Amino acid sequence: MxxxxxxxxxxxxxxxxxxxxxxxxxxxxxxDIADGIYVPNKTVQIDDLIYYLSNQVxxxxxxxxxxxxxxxxxxxxEIEKLEKLRNLITIENVFIHFDLLPNYQLLTTNYSLSIxxxxxxKDSATDLTTHYPLPTTPCIQIMSVVPGVQGNPFLPxxxxxxxxxxxxxxxxxxxxxxxxxx
Numbered sequence: 815m816x817x818x819x820x821x822x823x824x825x826x827x828x829x830x831x832x833x834x835x836x837x838x839x840x841x842x843x844x845x846d847i848a849d850g851i852y853v854p855n856k857t858v859q860i861d862d863l864i865y866y867l868s869n870q871v872x873x874x875x876x877x878x879x880x881x882x883x884x885x886x887x888x889x890x891x892e893i894e895k896l897e898k899l900r901n902l903i904t905i906e907n908v909f910i911h912f913d914l915l916p917n918y919q920l921l922t923t924n925y926s927l928s929i930x931x932x933x934x935x936k937d938s939a940t941d942l943t944t945h946y947p948l949p950t951t952p953c954i955q956i957m958s959v960v961p962g963v964q965g966n967p968f969l970p971x972x973x974x975x976x977x978x979x980x981x982x983x984x985x986x987x988x989x990x991x992x993x994x995x996x
Contacts, residue, residue, distance in 0.1 A: 818881065820991055822846040822855070822964050826862040830872055842879045842906075844991070849886040852911070853961055860895040867902040874903055881907040883932065883991065885961050889916060893925050900927065909955045909989075912937050918946050928952045932991070935960060935969050939978035948984045959992030968992065 819836055821843055823829040833843060845863075850856035860882075866872050880903055884892050889910045896908055909932040910916050921929050930953035933942060942948070956975045959966040969992075976988055 816842070818842045818844050818989075820844045820846055820883065822848070823858050824856070826858050826866055829858045829863075830866070833874065833878075837875070837878075841875075841877055842881075844881040844883055844989075846883045847886060847892060849888070852887045852914075853885045855885075860892055860899060864895065864899050864902070867899070876904075879904045879906050881905070881909065881989075883909045883955065885911065887914070889914065890921075893921065893927065893929070896927060897925060907953050907989075909953075911961075912942055912945075915945060918951070922950070930954055930987075930989075932957055932961075933975060935972050939975045939982060942979075943982055948979070948982060951984070951986065953987040953989060954979060954984065955989040955991050957992050958990055961992065966992065 819840055821829060821832050823832055829845065836843070846857055847860060848855045848857040867874065882896060882905065886892050893908060896905060899905065905927060907928045907930050909930045912931045912933050918929070931942065931946065931951055932955040933939070934957050942954070956972055958968055958972040979988060
């Protein structure tokens with residue numbers, strides 16, 4: 815098991831302050847990107863990170879690794895931005911919400927990032943298998959809260975999806991996101 819803090823911040827300064835505060839303990843972070851459309855909340859945007867890092871406004875240690883959780887309607891545009899950002903920081907995984915039914919084969923063909931799928935509490939593991947072949951999905955993130963806002967309560971029934979995915983033959987990484995520290 816690996817612990818990777820998820821960071822949901824409204825602006826670049828708050829995001830960088832949180833990374834700085836957590837950096838003595840972690841080198842692997844997940845940054846939540848919300849557009850205010852797919853979820854009601856809006857967070858720091860990828861454009862802000864690109865600007866700050868490319869203009870030397872700030873620097874992040876080169877040994878830090880980042881995942882990105884895209885809680886956005888227009889995930890293709892955000893993935894294109896992440897392709898640029900990966901020249902400035904190390905990006906390991908990008909999560910897109912399953913209920914948006916992304917053309918997964920097209921995404922994995924057109925982009926060099928590792929793209930995983932996020933399952934909301936209302937999504938079932940078996941629904942995932944009707945749309946995507948599990949062996950080709952490098953990682954799946956199970957949302958243990960309703961996504962978009964910090965402070966939503968942990969939903970223990972979402973933990974059953976881990977077992978369901980394993981019983982369906984999924985052997986790759988499973989991430990759990992949302993109120994895990996509760």
